[in-house]
Amino acid sequence: MPPKGAPTDIVLITGSNQGIGFETARKLASEHEGYHVIVSGRRKDATEDAAKTLQAEGLSVEPLVMDVNSDESIAAAVEAVKSKHGRLDVLVNNAGISIAPGAEGRAAWAKMFDTNVFSVVAVTDAFLPLLEKSPKTKRVVFVSSNVSSLGLKADPTSLQHGLDRWMGYSSSKSALNMLAMHYVVRFEKDPTWKINLGCPGYCATNINGYTGTSTAKDGAGHVCHLATLGPDGESGSFSDKKGPVPW
Numbered sequence: 001m002p003p004k005g006a007p008t009d010i011v012l013i014t015g016s017n018q019g020i021g022f023e024t025a026r027k028l029a030s031e032h033e034g035y036h037v038i039v040s041g042r043r044k045d046a047t048e049d050a051a052k053t054l055q056a057e058g059l060s061v062e063p064l065v066m067d068v069n070s071d072e073s074i075a076a077a078v079e080a081v082k083s084k085h086g087r088l089d090v091l092v093n094n095a096g097i098s099i100a101p102g103a104e105g106r107a108a109w110a111k112m113f114d115t116n117v118f119s120v121v122a123v124t125d126a127f128l129p130l131l132e133k134s135p136k137t138k139r140v141v142f143v144s145s146n147v148s149s150l151g152l153k154a155d156p157t158s159l160q161h162g163l164d165r166w167m168g169y170s171s172s173k174s175a176l177n178m179l180a181m182h183y184v185v186r187f188e189k190d191p192t193w194k195i196n197l198g199c200p201g202y203c204a205t206n207i208n209g210y211t212g213t214s215t216a217k218d219g220a221g222h223v224c225h226l227a228t229l230g231p232d233g234e235s236g237s238f239s240d241k242k243g244p245v246p247w
Contacts, residue, residue, distance in 0.1 A: 015095025151246025
């Protein structure tokens with residue numbers, strides 16, 4: 001059931017009109033009392049339809065059109081959240097893309113890095129002032145992947161070791177990991193910030209042509225864990241549902 005009165009936690013999830021982001025929104029709003037989730041996406045119709053689906057389930061969500069590749073769209077989204085809520089408690093950087101193997105030329109790599117890295121910087125920096133206004137534990141989740149792990153790539157016994165088909169995607173996610181650690185270090189002396197990286201697993205979504213071995217619903221579980229950490233929660237971690245992932 002939707003929370004009564006003012007929401008206790010305002011959550012923004014990028015790229016949440018489908019896939020793991022959508023299921024994360026559903027899980028947060030349905031299983032955590034007081035959580036109000038802002039479902040965001042670049043396509044107005046798809047984003048509003050996603051929000052309506054969750055609202056029909058009695059969940060406290062709202063749509064927000066935001067194209068993470070557009071600074072103007074990000075700025076407008078910040079103003080919309082500021083005007084309506086005045087703060088943000090949780091930011092889940094979920095939006096990401098991949099390019100089909102075999103199409104990884106310069107333009108494809110540039111497109112992946114723009115969405116998976118550069119846009120994450122723009123979104124995070126833009127929403128930091130609203131996160132700073134949160135009176136609660138401030139949580140930032142970067143949705144990464146274990147294919148980004150340098151440790152696993154260097155390990156001859158790892159499944160990641162000989163995996164070449166996602167070279168561009170995995171490289172962009174490795175860059176995302178370093179980006180996230182910069183924020184971790186920036187706020188490491190303030191225990192009210194919990195900044196973590198999470199791998200949802202190999203889920204069947206449009207990013208991999210629905211070839212994943214688990215569902216988006218399964219992948220949402222660990223992302224939700226990181227998005228609901230309290231004052232004693234971890235920060236600066238890279239993990240999946242099984243535990244720590246090697247950097």
